[in-house]
Amino acid sequence: MSTPRHASPAPEIFKAYDIRGIVDTVLTPDAVRAIGHALGSEARARKQAAIAVGRDGRLSGPALATALADGIRAAGVDVIDIGCVPTPLTYFAAHELGCDSCVSVTGSHNPxxxxxxKMVLGGQTLFGDMIRxxxxxxxxxxxxNGAGELRTADVRAAYIDRIASDVKLARPMKIVVDCGNGVAGGIAPELFRRLGCEVVELFCDVDGSFPNHHPDPSKPENLQDVIRALRDTDAELGLAFDGDGDRLGVVTKDGEIIYPDRQLMLFAEDVLARVPGGExxxxxxxxxxxxxxxxxxxxxxxxxxxxxxxxxAxxxxxxxxxxxxxxxxxxxKERWFGFDDGLYSGARLLEILSVRPDANAALKALPNAVSTPELxxxxxxxxxFELVKRLKASAKFDGAQDVITLDGVRVEYADGFGLARPSNTTPVVVLxxxxxxxxxxxxxxxxxxxxxxGLWPGLDLPF
Structure with a gap:
């Protein structure tokens, strides 16, 4: 049996939805080059001739993107380098450039x-067994084996043009945009100004050391700068983006965080008006x-x-x-491509709210409940995984109406619910x-x- 050409990368970087790890400890240029070679080989098996490669603003991005491109090309697949762009623009490039395949070199909201x-081949996002x-x-x-070509492309103008040609605001709006020094800062202010907004920029210079706050809008502590800016200016709404721009955080004028499940109510109402009976x-x-x-x-x-x-999927x-x-x-999927995109979601939200005279009132009118963020x-x-397995097998929840085991354990009561599920990306139980x-x-x-x-005594529970 021949010796493999690449040393096997650390097994723990192969996650459920992507590849992720600490740079230069487990995620080395050599490891990424090997993964690129494997990805290029899989692309050829799927009759894919070219892969668009983008990267977020992390300091390790250029070296890892170069290693990835070298590996892909070693398999005989062309690489289209689209530079430092949000992950949604990498997905967009796969459509715009007609290659249907792309990779975003990103640590998302990790430290x-x-x-x-994050990898897509022939329009299919790789996960689970495909990553393994x-x-x-x-x-x-x-x-x-082969010798793929390397070329460059810039899809930013096409992305902004595509959104601006379709999303129309009924009135101008003044908004706060906080990119947390993530890669969205390179395009978000331009996009929203193009839609007719006056933009108060917070941390829109791309800096992979994230000197101000971490770019993760799911955590309330990372939205405090937006809340302050809304209090101190006449802006009517705050938008915040994660490190690679595929997630959106929303804050009302009076400082209330509108979590994504409530945002989804507005989006669903809007989409169902045009797609009756839609799922x-x-x-x-x-x-x-x-x-x-x-x-x-x-x-x-x-x-x-x-x-x-x-x-x-x-x-x-x-x-x-x-x-x-x-x-x-x-x-x-309606009016867009079906991939996750925080910038586009922000544009659609503004379109919906621009027809309302008071964006604050419209958001606060959405049904609400007493709830915790993710713990x-x-x-x-x-x-x-072992703890949740035990919960499924033997935990008793008196008075529960339903126990849903689709993904973890969600216990439904007449007046609320509790959820425990194992994260697929870090060793935590999400509650x-x-x-x-x-x-x-x-x-x-x-x-x-x-x-x-009762099942695992001595844990430091976060509630």
């Missing part, structure tokens, strides 16, 4: 010392208020697994016009609670505390 790869198969190709030296997909972390809202507007609500790749399978996740990923129970590698009032929330949390303590 600055992380980076990774890249590792197999490297280990078994199942690699194609709207949402993940298990979303509010109980969402399904009845969709049904009341003639839509078909579908709860699904968390994970951008899994939601995209479900969107493709069902032909649904819209999907969304509690994490902030929104997927518009993370830190454990050792592998343990979150979320929602109820009609504070007393019900405390009762549901107590039931989960008792169940978890």
């Amino acid at each position: 600055p010392d992380y980076n990774g790869l 198969d890249l590792r197999r190709r490297i280990a078994e030296d199942d690699l194609a 709207i997909i949402f993940d298990v972390k979303c509010t109980r208020n969402l399904a009845p809202w969709i049904r009341a507007r003639g839509g078909k609500p579908t709860m699904w697994n968390t994970g951008h790749a899994l939601v995209k 479900k969107l493709k399978e069902t032909g649904a016009p819209l999907a969304g996740e509690m994490s902030g990923h929104m997927f518009f 993370n129970l830190k454990m050792n590698e592998g343990e979150p 979320r609670f929602e109820a009609d009032d504070a007393a019900a929330l405390a009762r549901i949390q107590s039931a989960f505390r008792t169940a978890i303590d």
